Amino acid sequence: MVYLVINSFIVDGSVNFENYRSVYSKIVNWTALINTFKLSLLVMILSLIISFPLAWLVGRTNLPAKGFFRTTFVATYMIPPYVGAIAWTQLLNPSVGFVNTMLVHLFNLSESPFNIYSMAGLVWVLTLFYSPFAFITISRALEKMDPTLEEAARISGASPLRALIDVTLPLMFPSILAGGLLVFIAAGSCFGIPSIVGMPAQIEVLTTRIVTYVYMGDSNGIRDATALAVSLMLVANSILFIMTMMLGKKDYVTIGGKSTRPNIVDLGVWKWPAVGAAVTYGLVTVFLPIASIFVSSLIRTYSEPVSLSNLTFENWLPVIQSSQYLIPIKNSFITATAAATASTVIALFVSYLAVKTRAKGRLIPDVLSTLGGATPSVVIALALIIAFSGNLVLNLYSTLTILVVGYMVKYLTMSVRTISASLSQVHPSLEEAALNSGASWLRTCKDIMLPLIAPSIVAGWFLVFMPSFYELTMSIILYGAKTKTIGVLLYELQTYADPQNASVLSVLILIIVLVGNLIIRKLTKGNVGI
Amino acid sequence: MLGLVFAGCGSTASDKPKAGGGPTGTVMIYTSIYPDIIEKVKPEMAKAFPNLDIQWFQGGTEKVITKISGEVEANRVQADLLMVADPSYYLTLKEKNLLYKYDAPNRKDVVLPKDEEGYWTPVRISNMIIAYNTKKISDADAPKSWQDLLDPKWKGKIGMPSPLLSGTAYVTAGALSDKYGWDYFSALKNNGLKVEEGNSALQNKLLTGEYDIVIILEENILKMAGKGEPVKVVYPEDGTIIIPSPIAIFNTSQNKEAAEAITNWWLSKEGQQAIVKGWMHSVRADVEPPKGAPALKTFMDKAVNADWNKLAKNAEQIKETFRARILDK
Numbered sequence: 001m002v003y004l005v006i007n008s009f010i011v012d013g014s015v016n017f018e019n020y021r022s023v024y025s026k027i028v029n030w031t032a033l034i035n036t037f038k039l040s041l042l043v044m045i046l047s048l049i050i051s052f053p054l055a056w057l058v059g060r061t062n063l064p065a066k067g068f069f070r071t072t073f074v075a076t077y078m079i080p081p082y083v084g085a086i087a088w089t090q091l092l093n094p095s096v097g098f099v100n101t102m103l104v105h106l107f108n109l110s111e112s113p114f115n116i117y118s119m120a121g122l123v124w125v126l127t128l129f130y131s132p133f134a135f136i137t138i139s140r141a142l143e144k145m146d147p148t149l150e151e152a153a154r155i156s157g158a159s160p161l162r163a164l165i166d167v168t169l170p171l172m173f174p175s176i177l178a179g180g181l182l183v184f185i186a187a188g189s190c191f192g193i194p195s196i197v198g199m200p201a202q203i204e205v206l207t208t209r210i211v212t213y214v215y216m217g218d219s220n221g222i223r224d225a226t227a228l229a230v231s232l233m234l235v236a237n238s239i240l241f242i243m244t245m246m247l248g249k250k251d252y253v254t255i256g257g258k259s260t261r262p263n264i265v266d267l268g269v270w271k272w273p274a275v276g277a278a279v280t281y282g283l284v285t286v287f288l289p290i291a292s293i294f295v296s297s298l299i300r301t302y303s304e305p306v307s308l309s310n311l312t313f314e315n316w317l318p319v320i321q322s323s324q325y326l327i328p329i330k331n332s333f334i335t336a337t338a339a340a341t342a343s344t345v346i347a348l349f350v351s352y353l354a355v356k357t358r359a360k361g362r363l364i365p366d367v368l369s370t371l372g373g374a375t376p377s378v379v380i381a382l383a384l385i386i387a388f389s390g391n392l393v394l395n396l397y398s399t400l401t402i403l404v405v406g407y408m409v410k411y412l413t414m415s416v417r418t419i420s421a422s423l424s425q426v427h428p429s430l431e432e433a434a435l436n437s438g439a440s441w442l443r444t445c446k447d448i449m450l451p452l453i454a455p456s457i458v459a460g461w462f463l464v465f466m467p468s469f470y471e472l473t474m475s476i477i478l479y480g481a482k483t484k485t486i487g488v489l490l491y492e493l494q495t496y497a498d499p500q501n502a503s504v505l506s507v508l509i510l511i512i513v514l515v516g517n518l519i520i521r522k523l524t525k526g527n528v529g530i
Numbered sequence: 531m532l533g534l535v536f537a538g539c540g541s542t543a544s545d546k547p548k549a550g551g552g553p554t555g556t557v558m559i560y561t562s563i564y565p566d567i568i569e570k571v572k573p574e575m576a577k578a579f580p581n582l583d584i585q586w587f588q589g590g591t592e593k594v595i596t597k598i599s600g601e602v603e604a605n606r607v608q609a610d611l612l613m614v615a616d617p618s619y620y621l622t623l624k625e626k627n628l629l630y631k632y633d634a635p636n637r638k639d640v641v642l643p644k645d646e647e648g649y650w651t652p653v654r655i656s657n658m659i660i661a662y663n664t665k666k667i668s669d670a671d672a673p674k675s676w677q678d679l680l681d682p683k684w685k686g687k688i689g690m691p692s693p694l695l696s697g698t699a700y701v702t703a704g705a706l707s708d709k710y711g712w713d714y715f716s717a718l719k720n721n722g723l724k725v726e727e728g729n730s731a732l733q734n735k736l737l738t739g740e741y742d743i744v745i746i747l748e749e750n751i752l753k754m755a756g757k758g759e760p761v762k763v764v765y766p767e768d769g770t771i772i773i774p775s776p777i778a779i780f781n782t783s784q785n786k787e788a789a790e791a792i793t794n795w796w797l798s799k800e801g802q803q804a805i806v807k808g809w810m811h812s813v814r815a816d817v818e819p820p821k822g823a824p825a826l827k828t829f830m831d832k833a834v835n836a837d838w839n840k841l842a843k844n845a846e847q848i849k850e851t852f853r854a855r856i857l858d859k
Binding site: 026028086090093095096117195196199200202204208211212214215216217218219220221222301302303378381382385386387476477479480481492494495496499 | 558564565566585586587588589590592593595596597598599600601602603604619622663665686687689692694695724725726727728729730731734735737738739740741757758759760761845846849850853854857858
């Protein structure tokens with residue numbers, strides 16, 4: 001089903017080859033392409049530079065309060081980017097940004113130190129919202145790692161740091177690349193943040209160009225948009241290809257048969273500095289924007305400075321009392337759960353096919369899932385309307401199912417990348433042993449493979465669930481009278497009602513996700529959850 | 531049978547809509563009218579059409595148009611009625627033979643230009659105006675016209691919505707570039723004009739004081755001023771940009787009887803009062819302006835006239851010119 005949709009793109013893409021000429025005869029689209037590439041690459045590199053040390057601290061050292069830090073480092077992933085971007089513009093806009101005015105005041109500066117409306121600002125916001133992809137992927141793999149090689153290095157006299165750089169880091173390569181790729185794709189195909197942060201800075205990216213073409217409102221516009229969207233997919237897939245090449249034929253097997261715990265590095269004197277660093281990072285990246293959203297939800301009016309007299313719980317009352325919020329929350333729960341579960345199942349097959357078999361064309365589904373992930377949501381939504389309005393076999397229009405399909409097309413790549421990375425680290429000898437002992441293939445999967453990659457499966461599930469839960473762009477075009485989702489509601493509140501109510505809903509989303517996560521963790525004794 | 535008021539002054543049983551009267555079945559309306567207005571008219575429409583199941587799809591004008599574009603490509607238009615804020619789009623739809631001709635009885639009371647044959651009729655009026663934050667700018671100092679925005683004292687303090695992403699902003703760019711030439715926008719850019727995604731972002735940034743002045747839809751500001759926020763509307767001396775949003779019925783509608791009845795209801799006094807509650811102006815002369823706004827006729831004569839045909843035909847060129855002049859670094 002998913003492939004049917006993606007195929008409709010490819011047909012679309014190849015049919016209008018002459019469009020490429022018209023699209024790429026415009027300088028602006030080149031600029032947008034280059035901007036997208038530059039941004040995604042910068043965001044990817046920055047995310048990895050930030051995420052690997054954090055994942056290592058949480059996964060492999062005796063850092064105190066690990067559980068708390070782990071949740072903190074992925075918390076930005078629970079804030080809808082659309083809302084988070086607005087929060088950052090409130091904090092860092094050059095004229096009245098809260099942080100800026102405070103710094104100017106404190107240090108008697110002549111002008112605001114930060115301007116969020118810039119390339120740097122865009123990289124910053126995108127990195128904050130998408131680096132959790134890298135963190136989740138990397139930390140899962142780190143915790144599942146067989147310590148033998150590290151121990152060997154340590155015994156041979158390498159310092160912990162040396163062992164980390166020479167042994168751990170190279171072995172983690174598949175997961176690091178997988179995480180990086182996810183960040184790259186997410187940053188490149190994101191529209192909300194570039195439109196909120198990039199537009200006042202006059203930075204055009206591919207997605208903003210694509211949406212501009214779609215809004216032309218005629219077939220030409222749609223065709224031009226598709227042509228651009230295909231270029232975006234090509235960029236993403238070339239990166240995927242390059243990364244696969246880089247991995248090459250080396251052996252990254254780190255999950256052996258022995259049940260071992262990865263060794264924990266004693267931080268020694270570095271313990272408290274590490275805590276300090278983690279706390280600082282958490283404060284700046286998570287606490288600041290969340291506090292900004294929370295305060296917005298309590299603020300009586302935007303036109304007054306923040307003070308006690310200007311704070312009120314009034315904005316919360318209608319939200320808590322009104323039933324109009326319950327239906328979208330329920331719908332989003334259903335669609336996100338369905339999308340996450342179905343994606344996980346499909347991703348298991350796709351990953352297994354790609355990593356563990358020698359079948360011809362085994363990489364095709366993998367590439368297709370990347371295509372979907374790299375396609376801007378608005379184009380997916382259009383393709384779904386065209387595909388499922390009943391001309392073809394299925395009429396899913398205005399059902400919850402069409403939303404689920406949309407989310408799957410867009411986010412399947414999340415679970416595929418996560419699961420593939422961890423599958424490639426499982427040693428084939430384990431399966432062979434089981435098969436040779438007479439276990440069926442299914443039994444082997446159930447008893448050997450699944451337990452070994454379970455953490456990644458869970459991580460992958462969450463990586464699909466979260467963005468689906470508050471997805472905005474596709475939902476707003478695909479929802480029907482009875483299938484309103486949280487994302488749509490959020491957009492309505494942000495646009496028409498009061499921005500304060502939108503902040504209330506964002507805080508609610510955050511609470512729902514955190515509490516849900518805690519419950520799952522408690523029920524499974526900490527084995528499941530992020 | 532419309533707009534019944536049970537005031538008790540001699541209302542007889544025959545006044546009541548009979549159960550079983552009026553159109554039946556379901557009807558689907560695609561609109562950009564704000565959700566809170568839709569919630570307000572639902573009970574009124576339920577009273578007027580007791581046997582009709584009315585369904586709504588609500589989204590920003592551009593998003594509704596995107597949905598329709600997809601449906602047109604798939605040859606499966608799901609909407610019976612369309613009410614969005616881009617008059618030029620209706621010309622495009624008419625040209626593609628997608629609209630149904632209906633000369634509603636209430637059309638005679640619509641005081642604005644309408645399609646001669648009855649393919650579309652204005653149903654509500656939005657205005658693009660200048661708004662300012664009264665805490666930052668005194669009334670005496672405030673700009674009075676589009677030209678005033680070029681005053682160096684506003685350098686870097688003005689925001690407007692992007693014509694590339696917002697239909698009403700597109701109309702504004704077209705109308706003002708016709709009136710003053712594209713150089714006007716270049717001059718605005720040199721005065722530090724910032725372009726944002728849409729009206730709501732601008733409204734909030736005007737409140738927080740990130741901008742002192744914004745080019746924005748009147749209804750956003752009327753609503754905020756109604757809540758006591760420090761914002762005011764300026765109806766520019768050199769012309770407000772009046773955007774009459776039409777209503778139209780799709781050719782493919784399976785329930786034309788209901789679609790016709792609903793069209794006529796929206797153009798009735800009762801339907802128009804619902805529009806005014808949503809801070810927009812009525813297309814009828816016998817309905818009050820929205821709270822806090824002057825009557826339409828006080829600024830209608832001076833309005834900047836948008837060339838709807840040109841806007842319908844040259845979308846790509848107009849948007850591209852704006853982008854190249856304003857949005858390129």
